């Protein structure tokens with residue numbers, strides 16, 4: 001979608017497919033987005049829509065045997081990451097210039113090593129601290145930044161001795177250890193209580209102010225997205241269906257899927273007997289429909305929606321949607 | 333009578349003793365009591381690391397309490413015979429926080445869902461197949477999902493599998509530890525509506541752990557607010573949310589991020605560092621971070637104060653009124 005000359009990250013027409021026994025799953029099917037320096041882009045949307053696959057593509061951490069970027073570019077600071085040899089990606093980019101807080105803290109943490117060993121690894125690997133004591137001090141400091149209480153005493157614990165939210169913060173500590181240019185945070189706050197969420201959001205903001213860090217925040221929490229993102233992109237079935245600045249997206253969303261998402265959330269202080277839920281299922285990504293992928297569940301569906309994928313329209317500067325019938329929605 | 337009753341429950345862990353650090357005790361749960369009536373939804377909320385999952389694990393008999401008691405239908409778990417324990421395990425099921433860790437990656441979904449059924453009986457193959465497909469349908473997954481492995485699903489889809497497994501045995505009580513934090517909001521709504529429907533239909537009792545307070549307000553009938561191993565406030569959800577009396581509950585509610593770009597949660601609703609369960613503060617454990625702390629808060633642990641028939645909080649401020 002709309003791209004900017006001096007964007008920190010520019011993803012162009014990314015297609016990432018998973019080659020599975022049951023067929024080719026088009027997990028990411030033509031995604032374009034950009035993140036400027038010091039900016040936070042929210043990536044929200046349906047479960048299974050390809051948000052994690054998009055971030056794993058940027059990190060070049062796709063499932064080894066099945067996953068492959070089949071088309072598109074990922075420009076970070078002017079370098080196309082998709083064309084880099086793996087050793088260069090590992091040495092100079094992954095974990096240093098671009099890092100990720102993965103959705104599942106337990107897969108990023110090895111159960112047989114202590115938390116201190118693991119948080120120390122990026123410091124040792126990228127040679128940011130020399131000697132055991134220096135690494136240890138660096139680890140204590142970064143664990144303190146993500147608000148782990150008594151870090152010097154919990155360093156020698158194993159991941160299973162930490163609570164869910166503590167593990168998530170440990171993974172965040174590993175991601176910010178090397179002062180990256182771009183941080184991809186996949187559900188970084190979903191297991192955290194709200195007060196720590198606020199503190200993590202503050203920590204991210206601080207990093208942005210200090211170093212111009214760009215952030216992609218993947219979240220299902222539209223409250224968290226509203227309070228931290230500058231822009232928000234909504235994904236559905238492997239594609240971005242709407243993107244815009246945060247106010248536009250919350251106040252004047254034009255795509256029926258975005259509107260349905262906003263209608264589905266419970267609001268503090270308004271107890272409803274039932275929550276609004278979108279009926280039906282998302283389409284198969286192995287055999288996606290030719291037309292709009294949301295059409296079968298959409299209240300505005302017409303014959304055209306089934307026949308042809310809608311073109312992107314720019315409704316206002318930076319506010320782009322792919323819909324045949326964009327416009328304000330009724331409330332649920 | 334309550335279906336589930338927790339009495340003065342404690343769980344202490346020994347940790348540390350590494351090369352450079354000294355060993356110590358984590359007082360993960362330090363004297364918690366509450367009761368959950370049949371058909372009710374009791375929500376446990378509170379800071380990360382305050383002991384919620386540890387309570388859930390003790391209820392599920394995955395951890396043994398250091399002291400205190402858990403009663404189910406009036407019967408103490410500790411004194412149940414093996415038949416009683418088996419029946420209990422059948423009636424109390426769970427959906428855990430982490431949809432990745434909780435599903436065995438080497439098993440197909442069909443086997444994952446059938447596992448608890450087979451642990452409690454030997455149904456015919458056709459019956460088993462039908463039940464698996466039934467519960468998949470209940471959680472909105474197609475029949476074909478039964479033949480896939482967990483890694484073939486997205487995070488949210490995996491959590492639906494975990495919910496299907498919990499439903500397989502028609503339990504009386506389900507412990508839900510962050511059951512929907514991995515789901516997108518639309519599926520969250522579907523799952524919450526679904527959990528509400530089956531609760532009504534089968535008079536299910538839920539013990540739910542959640543950080544999303546809007547969800548807790550919507551979904552639970554009663555709520556218990558925990559801080560560092562203790563319960564600090566408990567009562568009917570509508571009352572606690574409308575009139576929170578403990579300063580920690582007040583701060584928690586003030587911090588909730590809203591789906592409104594112009595609302596900024598106050599960064600200073602709670603001051604100071606998160607306290608450590610290894611070296612908890614004296615007196616009221618919240619006092620170093622409390623905006624209303626008084627000298628007594630530093631020295632004396634506050635007792636429960638009744639604020640209505642079923643609403644109570646533990647705070648010295650309440651003694652002043």
Ligand SMILES: Nc1ncnc2c1ncn2[C@@H]1O[C@H](COP(=O)(O)OP(=O)(O)OP(=O)(O)O)[C@@H](O)[C@H]1O
Nearest residue numbers: 027047048049050051052053483484485486487488
């Ligand atoms: N290792 C894998 N093997 C096969 N299919 C996979 C694998 N990982 C993901 N998928 C599929 O790829 C699609 C995109 O998944 P992805 O994890 O990117 O979704 P997501 O948007 O991050 O969802 P969630 O919000 O649930 O985390 C889904 O249909 C999922 O089932």
Ligand SMILES: Nc1ncnc2c1ncn2[C@@H]1O[C@H](COP(=O)(O)OP(=O)(O)OP(=O)(O)O)[C@@H](O)[C@H]1O
Nearest residue numbers: 161162163164165345360380381382383384385386
């Ligand atoms: N097996 C264990 N060994 C040592 N310490 C443990 C163990 N399990 C939990 N703890 C500690 O007990 C405390 C409570 O953990 P618990 O998992 O119950 O927290 P929680 O309230 O569920 O937090 P979260 O919201 O982050 O999931 C934490 O300090 C944790 O590190």
Ligand SMILES: [Mg+2]
Nearest residue numbers: 051052103487
């Ligand atoms: Mg994901």
Ligand SMILES: [Mg+2]
Nearest residue numbers: 163164384385
């Ligand atoms: Mg927990």
